[in-house]
Amino acid sequence: MKKVVKATSLLLLAAVLLTACSSGDNGSTEQSSPQPTAAATQEAAAPASSEPQETAGTTASPSPEPASAASASPGTGSTAGVEAPAATGTPAPGGQASAEEVPVLYHMNKNYDIVPNEEGTDKKVVLLTFDDGPKEAGLIHSLMDTLDKHQAKAIFFINGYRVQEHPELLELLHSRGGIIGNHSWDHIVLKDKSYTEVKKQLEDVQNIVKEVTGEAPQFFRPPHGAGGDVGKKVAAENGMLYMTWSVGSLDWEMKEKDTGKTETLIKNVTDQLHSGSNILMHELPWTAEALDQLLTTLEGKGYSFVDPRSIELEMR
Template structure:
């Protein structure tokens, strides 16, 4: 598998800030010596799916604050088509699959899952709950640094079909806000807790610029069925386009941590390309 060295949006922000600082210094010196002004080179990156190499710098919320504080004004989310059903598969050619993890981040389990993904240079999706992000911002920053896609999974993980429209909006909007405040970008994907969708969730998600994502294969790790059962669910369900549901929080997820160490190398050896969706399906 070929490593993807493409930077994330956050790395681009960091690189841009460094380049602007260097350009400013060069311009000042040039004005004194020869009247020349330096111009910072800009780099662009195509945010397509693919494996991602580990970030050398250790993420910290402190380093992120100036970026979010001095960035451009928040743009309104792009209006999307209101869907009636969520995506359950990913598009593309070849033996492509996607791993997703819900309910985190959690300091007891999420770091181990991230370590395994980094070991095999694989990117995944993490659907996070806002109340967990508040206590574990450094883990969300690490997800972004290492090229994973962060999605919205509401603030408190409620059953949306029992809430009013205003409550649903609050659950979704607060989570998007804390994600943006942590690493500078609003999520583009949303997953309803328990897979319970309704019209309001689809409409509000579209208004906030998010596409709905469900899953194809449920590992049933939320029932704590045993590591072997989780591995078996993934292996038997593996197929092109499959989206796998697992959890990195919401209970004892030690079985999920052990399971990914077994099924991930198996999938790669079987010729599957573990990826994330493009910015827009």
Template sequence: MVKKSIFTLLLGILLILGACSDNMNDENEVAEGEEANTEETSTDQTEKENEGEEEPPVTEDNEDNKTQDEKNIEEEAVQEITEPLYKIDDNWNVVPLDEGTNEKVVLLTIDDAPEKYALEMAQTLKKLEAPAIFFVNGHFLETDEKKEQLRQIHEMGFAIGNHTYHHQKLSDVDEETQKQEIMELNDLIEEITGQKPKFFRAPHGENTDYATSLVEEEGMLLMNWTYGYDYFEPYMDAEKLKEAMISGEAPEIEISYSLLKPGANLLMHDREWTAAALEDIVKGLRDKGYEFVDPMTLQVPE
């Protein structure tokens, strides 16, 4: 009887333990199922939310979005990689380096900048897409206003040349003074524009052996001109100057033949009458089939 009671008790205990084990397994399965469902729901919900969101617009890097510094860097990079197409010969003409390069070109240069009209002249040339070299004097760059004008001319893409600090006639002074006239202005131009000038023109076109050697050592191109009339009194008039520059003739100063020819190196100045005639001069030369040389395509000393 006792054995039967013990057997019955043990059987009951085993049944209870089995039931508990089954309940625990069921609970674990339910918990795992709920966790899986939660992950699926979260993933579905995130995907739906993402589907409702619009992709942020991609803004292209166009000219309007670029800072002035970025534009300047790009312009300088283009200038650095431009291959030379022309040289200046012994008679100051612009000559192609290779056959097939356009010969019917002229070079525009403007001296004594920025006195009064240089910025206005640069704006005119920029509008007409006509490149030029602005040869500057240091004594015009002693105020913040004039420095800013030169900076603007440079940022418009025009080449800046050295025309000595005080517009000094170099043959009248010693070598040390010549060096000072050239190097001080080089430093000032580089301070203002961030670039050392690549072109040099002596006042009155009078070079010395010392200045010629120094300019070459500094890697600058020595420059003069083939014709220019705005500093002669009869041509201190916009209409007469326009006719003279387009035709190449200046009968009032006994030049009754035309100096205009392929490769002409044209001299002008920062003057009221020149500024007034400039647009007509550019258009008149183009009407004759001439293109304007980009100074950055001129071969300079290495």
């Protein structure tokens, strides 16, 4: 009987040992652990916490950004591994316009004077104009140098045949900031001409000026101040403001041999001077010589020089 019990005990011990060996991880080289208790088994089966582990008394801090990306500053041209887009010549929206914008503040009345559109706008202004060019580069430079000195703008009423002969002079005048006006092609009296002839005289000038400068004139002055109704009609059809003048310098009556031309020219202007004066001058050597003193005299009397681009293109 004792032998049977002993044999049974041995069999049970062998079975326990076999069970313990089979409970280890398959392929594991680690030493097997003792069987866990029931409570330990239930705890192991519970899902692990999803919260990050922290050291007691501290909070885990995020990893710092790479220095190359965090320290990249605008205008360096690139960030870490990323090349900045190349700059272009197009300004950003809201940027300054390339072309100068001049507000419209004045209009022309039936006396060809310049009048403010609203109360509070300076009315003590004059409009400077020069007819019968472009003639010579030296004269253009002289006139423009003086205008620039006084921060003044002027209309240069040109003849088409002169531009045809010397387009480079119109290019020069335009590049120096002269405002180009239309003075007909041949400088003829237009008031007795047919509509067809007047149209050709004006529109041929419009075309050649636009061809040379890229811009068609917006002002028209008929030669000798005689455009007639047909001249006014054709000017309006081409979007131009028709004008003669309200103050004449009479520089065209002077001769090279005359003395005291500067004083005479200034007197001719100041004797007729009034607010809004539309002053007629010409591209002449003595006018160029007198211009600085004339503009200084006008400024001394409290006058400023209206920018032609601030004038409406319709007469009131």
